[in-house]
Amino acid sequence: MLCLERRMLGLVGFIGGDLHATSGRLLRCTVRSSAVQQSSGSTHHPQRVWLSSQAPLCGHHTPKHRTGLYGPFTHPQQTLGSSRGPLSLFTQRVTLSQGPNTSTAKIRLRTRLVVTLLFGGGLLGTWWYVRNEKQQNHRMQRIEQLKKVALGQGDFSLLDHRGHRRTKRDFLGSWVLLYFGFTHCPDICPEELDKVSAVVSTLDKDRSLPAVQPLFVTVDPERDNVAALERYVKDFHPRLIGLTGTPEEVKVAGKDYRVYASPGPKDEDGDYIVDHTILIYLVNPDGLFLDYYNRMKDDVQIAESIRNHMKSYVKL
Amino acid sequence: MSAPNSNQRKACWGVRDELWKCLDDNQDNASSCDKFQKEFEASCPAQWVKHFTKRRDFLKYKDKMQTEGFELADGPKESRS
Numbered sequence: 001m002l003c004l005e006r007r008m009l010g011l012v013g014f015i016g017g018d019l020h021a022t023s024g025r026l027l028r029c030t031v032r033s034s035a036v037q038q039s040s041g042s043t044h045h046p047q048r049v050w051l052s053s054q055a056p057l058c059g060h061h062t063p064k065h066r067t068g069l070y071g072p073f074t075h076p077q078q079t080l081g082s083s084r085g086p087l088s089l090f091t092q093r094v095t096l097s098q099g100p101n102t103s104t105a106k107i108r109l110r111t112r113l114v115v116t117l118l119f120g121g122g123l124l125g126t127w128w129y130v131r132n133e134k135q136q137n138h139r140m141q142r143i144e145q146l147k148k149v150a151l152g153q154g155d156f157s158l159l160d161h162r163g164h165r166r167t168k169r170d171f172l173g174s175w176v177l178l179y180f181g182f183t184h185c186p187d188i189c190p191e192e193l194d195k196v197s198a199v200v201s202t203l204d205k206d207r208s209l210p211a212v213q214p215l216f217v218t219v220d221p222e223r224d225n226v227a228a229l230e231r232y233v234k235d236f237h238p239r240l241i242g243l244t245g246t247p248e249e250v251k252v253a254g255k256d257y258r259v260y261a262s263p264g265p266k267d268e269d270g271d272y273i274v275d276h277t278i279l280i281y282l283v284n285p286d287g288l289f290l291d292y293y294n295r296m297k298d299d300v301q302i303a304e305s306i307r308n309h310m311k312s313y314v315k316l
Numbered sequence: 317m318s319a320p321n322s323n324q325r326k327a328c329w330g331v332r333d334e335l336w337k338c339l340d341d342n343q344d345n346a347s348s349c350d351k352f353q354k355e356f357e358a359s360c361p362a363q364w365v366k367h368f369t370k371r372r373d374f375l376k377y378k379d380k381m382q383t384e385g386f387e388l389a390d391g392p393k394e395s396r397s
Contacts, residue, residue, distance in 0.1 A: 183319035184319045184361075184363070186360075186363070186364040186367045186368065187325075187329065187368075190322075190325055223319075228318060228319060231318065231319070231321060232319065232321075235321065235322035267362050267363055267366070268362070269361070269362055269363075271361055271362060271363040272363060273363050273367055
């Protein structure tokens, strides 16, 4: 990239050098000799080598030369006779217009501007494209990492809060926000479910996004039967589905997501608190676990993250 | 015994917050907040009372660590033979 830049700058500088040649023969000479000085620094550059071939011409100026804009460059006989190389032919073609000198100067300026702008635009475009590729790579890497963790690969079969049997397959095709908890939870589960409800409501507002399905799976199947779940979920988002089952079925679902759950000691009322992992899991329409959110993430951040996942999912 | 519903939860949390505010105002002098304590125990299931009491203790401890600092305990000493 750097090499290409230098070559382009050399070209631009060379063209620019010609413009300065209007000031007089001496200046022309100086400019060309300075071009030679430039070239001596890096003789491996083909264009610079051509520039160096101009040097002897300084001394070859005859009074016959018109002090036109570009001196000897505007005389085809002169230029063809000398060993300029393709670069001078290029500039010569550009300058050989039939119009007056000032318009050729303007045309040259415009051409240079266009070339510079195009080149600048090209650079910016390349940078932007590379940056986007990098971001996409990062996202893919994270997804690969989470895939390796391979949560939620299995199938679960549970009863929803209306008593209907639901399996993982039933939820394929929609984005799922999954939370494990229990109805006797003092504060954390209601807070997290409020957060999930807020996230789903926020995303619902955006009509361009698919609907998210929130799920609440109990880690306390002994007490959280269908009726208990039905009472519980109605305090949250209307689409929230509560899921329960036999202790075995619930264990399978929990294990799938490596959910830790440990019922505490029972008190005299038979009440107990279940210690459990507090995470909200994001599952994509293919049933793949994509991301997780802990207590530190608020509903705005989670909604933003889900939006990004949805966008990159569509792209894939 | 069924789980508290949303209203009952909110009522419990409200009383808990009042109790904690009272304790904060009275430098954790439990006796001056006795009234709130009784209300708290009446509004919330026993397990929750225990849970929230432990939580308050933890929060106080965390505050203490953050403001007063702490000393790292000596780790287990290895015997070199």
